[in-house]
Amino acid sequence: MNERNENRMKTLLQHSLPPTGGATGPERDLWPAMLRRLELKPAAAAPASSVCAWDSAWFDGVLLAGLVALAAIFPSAIPVLLYYL
Amino acid sequence: MQNEANNILHLFRQGDALAFERLFRQYQRAVYSWILRITRIPAVAEDLTIETFWRIHQAHAQFEPLRGFEGWARRIATRVALDWLRSQRTERELSLELCAEPASPAVTDAAVTAEIRVQIAQAFTRLPPKLRVAATLAVLEELPQKDVAAALGISVTAVKLRVFRALRLLRKDLERQGITP
Numbered sequence: 642m643n644e645r646n647e648n649r650m651k652t653l654l655q656h657s658l659p660p661t662g663g664a665t666g667p668e669r670d671l672w673p674a675m676l677r678r679l680e681l682k683p684a685a686a687a688p689a690s691s692v693c694a695w696d697s698a699w700f701d702g703v704l705l706a707g708l709v710a711l712a713a714i715f716p717s718a719i720p721v722l723l724y725y726l
Numbered sequence: 727m728q729n730e731a732n733n734i735l736h737l738f739r740q741g742d743a744l745a746f747e748r749l750f751r752q753y754q755r756a757v758y759s760w761i762l763r764i765t766r767i768p769a770v771a772e773d774l775t776i777e778t779f780w781r782i783h784q785a786h787a788q789f790e791p792l793r794g795f796e797g798w799a800r801r802i803a804t805r806v807a808l809d810w811l812r813s814q815r816t817e818r819e820l821s822l823e824l825c826a827e828p829a830s831p832a833v834t835d836a837a838v839t840a841e842i843r844v845q846i847a848q849a850f851t852r853l854p855p856k857l858r859v860a861a862t863l864a865v866l867e868e869l870p871q872k873d874v875a876a877a878l879g880i881s882v883t884a885v886k887l888r889v890f891r892a893l894r895l896l897r898k899d900l901e902r903q904g905i906t907p
Contacts, residue, residue: 646897647890647893650893650896650897651865651893653846654846654850654861654865654866654893654896655865655866656843657842657843657844657846657847657850658766658846658847658850658866659866660763660866660867660868661759661762661763661766661867662867665758665759665762665768666754666755666758666759667754667755667758667768667771667772667775668768668772669772671750671754671758671772671775671776672747672750672751672754674772674776675750675776675779675780678776678780679780679783725854
């Protein structure tokens with residue numbers, strides 16, 4: 642894709658999805674909702690996070706092993722894997 | 727004044743609840759507007775602002791006061807928004823919501839019909855989230871690439887690469903639908 646096409650794509654995107662500007666704030670004060678979330682933390686979040694961390698580490702290991710095996714069996718897949726990283 | 731601000735940051739690092747509230751009230755607007763730039767949906771931005779501050783609260787011990795609060799909060803907010811984008815599956819509904827607000831007549835290309843704009847918005851939501859966030863911030867919001875790089879925790883070159891890949895994938899997607907950009 643050359644520079645002209647790139648600029649054309651940028652213009653099309655900007656026409657389709659106008660910028661938010663980011664100058665607005667929330668319509669309400671979010672502190673009460675934040676307090677409710679903090680109150681939920683000890684009951685729900687703490688045990689769940691430790692289980693999730695273990696699950697995640699186990700899953701990451703299996704995924705990594707799968708990728709290494711794939712790269713060993715099909716070396717031609719390495720560029721494709723790198724592209725999607 | 728500066729001393730008081732530094733004091734609040736140090737108290738927050740030690741887990742002080744009042745310091746956290748002060749920081750929340752001071753930065754909720756900035757965090758919300760940053761997330762809104764990425765998600766483009768106000769209700770979602772509100773929920774994700776709460777999620778961001780919850781993660782900030784959980785990570786208070788890792789906060790480094792010398793590096794400032796806003797940049798740190800922005801990086802966490804970007805990760806939260808990215809997680810949300812990854813969790814989305816309802817592409818059509820989302821993209822319709824994204825382009826519900828029409829572009830101003832001054833910037834609307836006459837050749838680009840409303841239908842094509844919707845198709846472009848839908849194609850945009852199909853991009854991999856990492857590329858989509860980079861393109862949203864750098865192209866749609868026209869933010870400096872340095873700021874985008876800092877928020878994503880990558881180099882400016884990587885931002886340029888992600889934007890380029892996003893535009894190329896978008897172009898291919900549109901061509902598959904018979905739209906020649």
